[in-house]
Amino acid sequence: MTRKFFGTDGVRGTANQYPMTAEMALKLGAAVGRYFRNDGNNQHRVVIGKDTRLSGYMFENALTAGLTSTGMNVLLLGPVPTPAVGMLTKSMRADLGVMISASHNPAIDNGIKFFGPDGFKLSDEAELEIEKLVIDGVEPVQSQNIGRAKRIDDGRFRYIERVKNSLPKGLPFKGLKVVVDCANGAAYRAAPEALWELGAEVISVGVNPNGTNINENCGSTHTETAAEAVVAHGADVGVALDGDADRVMVIDEKGQVADGDQLMALLASRWAAADQLKGGALVATVMSNLGLERYLEGQGLRLERTAVGDRYVVERMRQGGFNLGGEQSGHIVMTDYATTGDGLMAGLQFLAAMVESGKPASELAQSFETVPQLLKNVRYGTGQAPLEIASVQSAISEAEARLKGKGRLLIRKSGTEPLIRVMAECEDSTLLAEVVDAIVAEVQASV
Template sequence: MTRKLFGTDGVRGRANSFPMTAEMALRLGAAAGRYFRREGRAAHRVVIGKDTRLSGYMLENALTAGLTSTGMNVLLLGPVPTPAVGFLTRSMRADLGVMISASHNPHQDNGIKFFGPDGFKLSDEAEAEIEAMLAGEIALAAPETIGRAKRIEDGRGRYQEFVKTTLPAGVRLDGLKVVIDCANGAAYRAAPEVLWELGAEVIAVGVAPNGKNINENCGSTHVQTAAEAVVAHGADVGISLDGDADRVMILDARGRVADGDQIMALMATRWAEDGRLRGGALVATVMSNLGLERHLEGRGLRLERTAVGDRYVVERMREGGFNLGGEQSGHIVMTDYATTGDGLVAGLQFLAEMARTGEAAEVLARQFVEVPQMLRNVRYSAGKAPLEAAAVQSVIAEQERRVQGKGRILIRKSGTEPLVRVMAECEDAALLEEVVGTIVAAVERAAG
């Protein structure tokens, strides 16, 4: 069954444009409610969280209307991180969890992500079935079984208490000065409070959301803000989250960035030493650096690669019984703790290593030497399909021949934005730049 509405991470789009309209959110809520409604049960429950985008109010209300129309009781969490929705869906025994967020995208965009009763994101098959229901009439509840809506005031607090339990017993963060950049997003209250309660001296930035400044010149996709704060305050380390706090970047005392690959390398190495790394493998996507793969192989560990998207990482982890995975972009998935990427929990794991070993972030954040890698994005207009152009395919094939044996090329469409992502790795940095530039130019011509 094909999917057109759902991408690699739920339904995404520009607010008040299809599919991110109140009308579509209402129908999507009704379809999801009908899909998860269990016959023979007297009560059904769904939790809804959101980030700090202005359009979140509109979509929250529309989803609530759709869900209650099919007999689902809605529990509204307000602004909470995406991983909090996965956690609370399970802990509150809900049939369904919904997160309203476009993650690292600007405030004009928004998205709707669904979690099943197990707290994991839905499979492609489940999303396709929900999407198919939108094409027909959705059976609504009888008047006497319409659902209710209720605000849950302590959802964020429940999540924060859980997050603190992921820090190893006896470990405190006393003496650590930590910059936390919350991207003016969903973790703007949770993250600073957790760090302070665990003993850290906290310098918080990106904690003044106004509905329109989420991810704006801050957060994991704009680490300069956190880097400047680390240097200015003489902090030991910086933690930079994205708008829904399922991604993280780590900064050392000099403001240098460690991406998801470096964080995963540290965790995989330490977990393997402690006998905690299940299956002797780390699961990551095709975007992860070749240097990470070599680092793991040198320690007798494996790197299992998947398609881009943390949902595919999680699917492979569950299939293979692995407990650590993630993406270069900063999604770090630890199924011992969470059902999806959790930037705050990953940040705490890094701080725990600093506290346990006494080593500086500069040391812990440089686990391997990266193979030169370049990523360029080319935006295209609706209706265009630049990768299908014969001229583009010919150029890609020629450039692949040039780097054969020296590196690799990966070209793909983004699953969340109208972008073609051109990524290449090569030991020869000059050749790398030439190859990427040639492919980008060809794609730009085809994209008009």
């Protein structure tokens, strides 16, 4: 059975348009509340966090109404990073965690992500059952069993302490000048506070959210802002987060950007040397660069690939007993410390490597030579299915034939936006551009 509302990371879309409407949030709240409160006991609780989007107020209220109508007690965290919700769900003995965010998407979008009582994102099977409850409808509890809602003021501080405790004891960042770009998002207070408390000199950008400027020309998807600040201030390193702070990009002292693949390569090699890398492997998605795979093989390590989406990375990590994984886009998952990608925590691990090694960021940020990779996105309209059109399929087949033995091709629908993603890797940059452009042209002609 195919999921109707859920994508690769919860329910997501343009605010006030299906499926991201207040009505849907109300129904989702009631459905997930019924799913987790199925014994009639009124001791069940749920924590709700959000990023800084204007629509977050609407969805927070709608979800709260739906959840309390089924007898769930709601604890409202306010703006906190997505990994904070995963952490607090478990540490506060909640049955459910909810994060209201569209991550790296623009401010007009929003999304709803769910975490189970163990702090991990829900499985496909659980999401299917929740969708069925949305469709079938949920009977509200009797009036005397309606849940309560209250705001929690210390969620951010609990999260900051957990992040700091992921570092080796007594490892000060004193003397490090760090630019942190919070994308005007969920970590706009937590990230600068954590870095300052660890002793760093902090230059903060993207810390003035107004409800409509999240991810706007800042953060991990627009690293030029952080890079310019690093160079202008003569900083040692830059840490650029996305809107909900589960992604990170690192900028070295020269303004060069290191993506998630480079960060994972660094952490994997360091953890392996310290006998801390479980299973001798790193888990990453099909999007990760071939250069990462070759680098790990040279270190005597393996790369385990999954479908795109940090939840699938985490599922494979839990199945195989691995403790490090992530995505090229900057999700870095360290299950010894967190249940989902944590951009701030990963950024601090990079700073720790700088302090322990005494090396500048530029020496640590480029562990391997990347194989030329080209990714282009094509937006399509509602109801369209470009990948099912014969001319597009023919272009893909022709590209695969041209790349055979020379590179690889990956075509997929985005799970978070109405986009067809066309990615290829090849040592021959001319061939690379030709095959990607040919497919993109056919997709564009079909929409």
